[in-house]
Amino acid sequence: MHLAVSLNIAVATGQTGLTFAEIAGFVRKIEAAGVDMVIISDSWPSGEPSTSPFEATTLIAALATVTENIGLVASASTLAHQPYNLARRFASLDIISHGRVGWNATLRQNPLEAANFSRPAGIPNNDFRRRAEEFIGIVQGLWGGWDADALLFDQAGGRFHDPRKMHFLDHKGEFFSVRGPLNIARSPQDTPLLAMSGLARTDLDFAASVADVIAIEEPPSEGARATCDDLKKRALAAGRTLDALKVLTTVFAPDLTAARLEVWLGAESSDGLIFALPADRSAIDGFTDRILPELRRRDRARPAHGATLRSRLALGAGGAK
């Protein structure tokens, strides 16, 4: 079973003094406890203003230098970025972290965002979703722009890279046109991880065909198992192998009792759990000192192995087709 922690730094119990050292301490503690990845969000889905001093992608860059092996996944909005810039940011983060980074793309629109990103009239949800799908396709395409053996480093011969192993994307779509390639080398884990959340029923086929990890927002149950099975079927139908997609269910740590944990584990509804925690000391301590030992006692959370996030999650090479 895979384990993740979702840390929403926007929800830091109202205090404004959250420091990098404190967050680094939380993430190191979660890492030492053997968790596969931490997912960092810097905004409320409801659109209430954040009080966090940090934005998620810049924060995980700094966290990458003070952690060794935990996966670092940042939420970033498709409205707040251009696809070329976002693909570059995560490609760069993946090299900084030696292959431990992922992008959490949500298909749910933050109601605050359009008004601050020069779209005062907003953007209809249907357009938002079509645009997000095109955006994600461009980002994944750009991540594949350099072959793994493109860099030659041939100083004497004067050949830095092999131009035949660098590929233009030449994307022209409804919302974007992007020539590529990125000016960042290929990821140490092939491509950064793509996690998706906030899915509606109409998003499932798309998500199952491109995502490496899908977070479903229902507690482990028969219903969650059905959703998970459904997503796996859709992934197979899209020509992917079963090891290409992991489905995780989100649980909220404050709801947790030993009895409920038993029920969740018994449901065997997914590939793992995401524990949603507020960024404060008592919540982190409660998770690492109380909940995780319970899971380990049931032998459900063996520490994972692998240098990259993909290998920790036992994802097949490349993930998305």
Add this chain to the structure above:
Amino acid sequence: MSARQMKLGLFLWATGHHIAAWRHPDAHVKAGIDIDHYVQLVRTAEAAKFDMVFCEDAAGLREADVNIASQTSRSIGFEPISLLSALAAQTERIGLVSTASTSYNEPYGLARMFASLDNLSGGRAGWNLVTSASPIEAANFGATGLRPHADRYARAREFATVITGLWNRRAAGHDGESFSVRDPLDIPPSPQGAPVMVQAGASDDGKDLAARTADVVFSAAQTFEEAKAFYDDLKGRLAAYGRQPDDVKIMPGVAPIVAATKAEAQAKYDALQELIPDDVGVALLSSYLSISDLGRYPIDGPLPELPESEGMRSRQALVIEQARRDGLSIRELARYFAGARGHWRIVGTAGEIADELQARFEGGAADGFNVMPSWFPGELDAFATLVVPELQRRGLFRKDYEGRTLREHLGLKRPV
């Protein structure tokens, strides 16, 4: 110790500023995929008490010709905002300045990135505003052609107004020609109040925008006279915006090659120049002149007459003036230019380099310098161990940091 001391920036560039740096036998050829390389460089600069490190940027390849590109190390590297965020966690005092484009970002989004970098570093962030002239970048953002120079600057002016308004908590709500923003920034200010504003555009539009909004200006000047003229021109524009001459620090680029003797320094420079392939040198020159076909003129002949382009006007004028002044052939100019990309090159001993820097600093042509080592880490180490102690001995540069934030290092006021 003199009352006024020079500011020093370290201009980072993967393997080094010289186009053939990556071919130097002691250069770190994998610099563009090695974060530890950058940690080491920035710690060297911090130990030498540099004010800041600076990352230039382009959202795309540098060369239109893929074969030329493959003979340089410039097609891959780190994205600078993520790079500097990582470096923030590995350093304590040095300023961290990143380039970002006003043409391919939104002010609210970029305000969040730099505010976050500023908080991660405890008030050491700066933003170098560029308007992006390259058609290669434009093709990554759905644009079919470059916007005319004046349009790019109109957008940049509005961008600067909005982003400084967000950082400085001025009344929210902006509805303008290029941007609209409803809410205040959702990230609190750092200990320096707001990131430092940096600019490098040297065209008329660029200088006006810098006079209005910049705290630091990077420039390129070969001769003392050019540097002095730029310095006086820019400082002279400040009064119109209610600013004092000292509110803006002007820091020309300098590409030093230093060794124990002048002959040794010259030999180091000559060896690097020999590593430049002709087609790469000519392509680099073509790109800075914003013309695509310089390769069809005889390489041992003079530079042809050139039309004024919509790209980098000021840089173009500088290069052309250089060629005419020195009667250089295309090959000679290309090689000379490739070495420092139009910036000021000094080859000599620590004493000779300190003399030159001192003359420009005390002669009213510079408030400091943006140091561009030819290759990393060797030429940075040489500057830090030979030139910096000489500047300190003369009282021209600090022996330790006086403050914690980049604004404090630079002696800048907090924004209001």
